Amino acid sequence: MAQSDAVSILPESVSIEGGGRRKGFLTHAVRFARKRKLGAFGVLVVLFVLAIAIVSPLIQRYDDNRQFQSRNPNFQTSTSSGGASILEQLQQGKSEKEIAEFNIDRFEAPSGRHWLGTDQFGRDIYARVIVGARLAVLIGVGASAIAVVAGLFIGVISGYFGGAVDLLVQRFVDGLQAFPALVLLLLIVQVMEEPPLWLTIAGLGFLGWATSVRIVRSAVLSIAQQPYIEAAKSFGASSLRIMMQHIVPNVVAPLIIVFSISIGVYILAEASLSFLGFGPADKTTWGKMVNAGRNAVDLHPWEALFSGLAITVTVLGFNLAGDAIRDELDPRLRGR
């Protein structure tokens, strides 16, 4: 009984089915793709974004801050322009492009040279979207990992020991969850005065661990009542051993679900922060790009469009993949 319960919440890929032949990874993947087409699409998107993030230095083509400019063949030196100032030349009816020796290639439409066009500073949007992917993944995965690990640790202790420890932890979680996450995050960012990247990740993770704690605690409360836990206690196993060997392995599955689903949430949260001007100022982020592009979205749509698209597709991918993983790992939803 106890054994069958424990096995039932493990991923199917590691389950043992009545002594039958173990299915290969490919077979599982094909079955998964057939059964959950949207989920498969999400996984593909996630893999694609992860691949981009990992190999971005190889595929970004240009430095994300490189400003492209072109020499003006008709440039006149100050001598040939009669010593007239820039303003005077402009007022004589010349355009700023005619006057400058170099012109920044700003707001260029997509082309062979700039696949997604250029931004207001003449930087390649494609390069910036690619570099932004690295940061988005780093923040999403990092914050999610922090939230899950912290949630696991605190949730197991809270659920296993119960009593005053549980009460204290749960009331703190109540308080944390009652506070609007974005407001709390803005508060942290404001207090820290442009925090370094790791602190942004940690802040996001801190805000997310409460959810993980709730889920882990619920699972622990259920598992702690199982006979095999009682058996372990009767054999004199220490609390640490019981938690590590019998409880933690059984709450991993729901945590994987939380982890996969929340990555998209964190990417979106970071994009929101950057959009509002509270993201890492010295890094290229998608949220910052959307913000920079929005002021002229009707005239020069490329930057806002492509960075917005990157956020949308990535978050959608992580959400779809997360949902599919949940469906696969949850025995109640597995057959659907």
Add this chain to the structure above:
Amino acid sequence: MSQGFRRAIGRRQLLHGGLALAGAAAFAAACGGDDNKSTTSGNATTAPSTSGSPAAAQATTAPAASPAAAAPVKGGVLRAQIPNVFDSTDVHRALGDPTLWTSNYVYNKLVMYKNPDTGEIEPDLAEKFEAVDAGTYVFNLRKGVKWHPPVSREFTAEDVKWHIERQAGGKLKDGSEGAFTRSAFYKSVTKIETPDNHTVRLTLNAPNGTFLDRLAAYFSTLPNRETTEKFETDHRTLTEQALVGTGPFILQQLRAGQEVKLKKNPEYFKKDEPNLDGWLAPLLFEDPNAYRAAFQQKQVDGYGSPDPSQTKAILDANKGAMYEVLTGTANTVYLHLNRNKQFKDIRLIKALNLAFDRDQMIQTFHQGLGQKSGAVTWLQEGFAIPPADLEKLAGYTKDREAAKKEARALWEAGGGPALGEVDIKVPDTWLANWPDTTQILPKMFNEALGVSQFKSTKSSYNEEIIPNLANGNFPNWFAWTSQVNSPDPRNDLRNVYHTKGSLNFNKVGSLPGDPNLDAQIDAVMNLTDLKQAVAKVREIQNIIMDNAQFGNIVLYNYIGRSANWNYYKANLKSQASGGRPGAGYNIFAGHLTARNTWIDTKDPSYQGRPPAGL
């Protein structure tokens, strides 16, 4: 003369920098006049003397003014923004520009600029003025000038006396101390004589060649005594009742969170002014798209985006119905390096002055609409180093490779690599317009100097920069800082480079190896002959430029582009004609709005404009 409170004000304007920039600069600049600098005397009917005018020396480079297409027509209500971030209703104590700018529509000054860019001064409340010598000035006031209702009495010499004494004394009516922004300037007036109701004779504690220039600047408006004293304990609360003046417009509404309304003063002493019946100034648009939409629907008559390409796109899409205005922006872009901390060695400052690619940054942030400035900005046409000469100086040359090579050598020799991380802060108000400056700036320095030690982070004028100026702990920072608000730069130079200067935060002149500028600055401050003053300022500039401006590095001033519907005849230095853009005043000229601005209801573009009433 008073030691420059002007730049002190400019620094304080930083508090409002971002807002002022976006909407107001384009608008405020669009206000109007002529050439030639002042002078020793003038009166209402004859042109002031122009002997020795620095503007005259520059006259050949000034754009030719084109006459307005038609004579001004009376009537109509203008709808254009006023930067409405008011901090006080008391112009003697206001720190921010919005109150002072608005006061130029409601109040008058003793004298005013005929052309703020060159500095020619003409009478305003004074019918005639005379510099007996550099330390004694006599003003003959106009007769029959009336304060706005409900005061409605005649303006007299006693009003001028109170105006000076209140600010010099620094006390409110109840005897308590008040924070009077320009008290240092008025303390230089040691004697005020009013032999009759319409004559004022001022004696200064020392000769001051810039005294009239100070009195003509936008912050020297004269408020009404009774009204000011009535509201002086509650001067932070906005109410139209607190600003009673003698000027062309009467303030009809000045309330927090509401549009500003000005109506014509029917009893204005300049009989032909104003052209407009009124002025309705909507609240500043926080959303640039909303501002643009309002302009396209003619709900506002003029528009200027911080991104000039957006303004250009609108102009191109409405050819024949709109015209372009180009204006030098009074906010000056600086690089400030702290000589009390990392940049003790002048070679390091020189290295960064060379490493900063002014042309590139003008392209980057302003799409080429900008011009390099020396220690005296090009906006101050009479005193500035001409562009061709400026381009021969270190940091201003076109040969970037040579500049970078020299910069690297200086950086090495000055021990730059040993400084470790160098953080160039960028204030949040700048980042609101150009958010990626923190990426662009360090990249430029690192590449130019061949290092990787530069970084750039966000800062705040209010919280980090301004509070640490006086104690010398200010960070290195880049952004626009002071605002050029007068054509004569001498007070600015004294403030920043004289050892007794109120803004000499970098201890210029008192550090080893620094030249002693004090005597030269003192000498130029006493000059009333403007030709001599220009020559002397040029000598001082050369010393300052040779030393990379001692860390207070003026970089450039950019050019604002705005669009006006054709029916809106703005207050411009020269009107748009034949496809050429109009030229706005670089330095605030709001006092000329009454004279120059009007609405042409017969222009075809007027069709479809929503009715405007007060």
